Amino acid sequence: MRGRTVSKKAAARHNRVRKQHSDELAEDYVEAIGALLGERGQARVTDLQGVFGVSHVSVIRALKRIEERGLVERTEAGGYELTRTGKAIAEASAERHDLVVRFLLALGVSSGQAEADAEGMEHHLSEESLRAMKAFLESQ
Amino acid sequence: MRGRTVSKKAAARHNRVRKQHSDELAEDYVEAIGALLGERGQARVTDLQGVFGVSHVSVIRALKRIEERGLVERTEAGGYELTRTGKAIAEASAERHDLVVRFLLALGVSSGQAEADAEGMEHHLSEESLRAMKAFLESQ
């Protein structure tokens, strides 16, 4: 298969990808909550249900886990807000997302597709690759 | 959050990403089986256990599901081989992987990191983005 080898390092890489997947949902949630707070001033179960297109039950349980991780907190009003840690992750996540989208656009990818692909890719890029993309954008 | 909006389309995108995740393992397996067949002439449970760094039980169960999808078949020797469909997916998957790695290398990412990032990214790129990457490589 064109020189690809099945090395021992493959195992480590696969473990890395599995680890990334378990963090994806949390990042997507804090990112969405940050956006909702900015746009609507509140982030409730129903709002998130709309964003992700899943049942409210799935949202509630995801939020429970994310709350346990210390990323979000309930407000008295019944909504959710970001903790300091959550805010930092949301910021970083949104920044990374923007960078990836702008990079894909610079490559010539259409706007809608760039959005869609960024959604999937953004959790799998190392700092090194992100820096390379940033450098590419600046060198244009 | 720098202009990102929480649109209705976000739901569709998230569903797409979840769908991609459920296909990732199957693609990784057929790709690995293809590579093993090429390198060692056989692909057994133990070989795959080494590749992915998981228990042999996880391998057996994954293979069972992938066999049900019609991507692999058992050989009399006790190993696994690819069906026509499986072979096609393995080929396409390996090709895509190579393209992504070469692209990251061209961006200036180090070899090890390019390999690692490609592993995570490759399942989340649309045809359009892959074409854009190929065009970039050719324009260099």
Added chain:
DNA sequence: TCTTCTATGTAGCCAAGGCTACATTCAGGG
């Protein structure tokens, strides 16, 4: 031959991320 090691398989557990069905609570309209 007997024993031991390797490979494979089964049973059963866990966590995450989906779901439907069934409460409950609360606001607003009739």
Added chain:
DNA sequence: CCCTGAATGTAGCCTTGGCTACATAGAAGA
């Protein structure tokens, strides 16, 4: 004052992808 609809929550089920522990089966050596 009641009823209805929206929002939230709980119970319980499914699948996927991990795991350990235990059971074979077959090869290979003492």
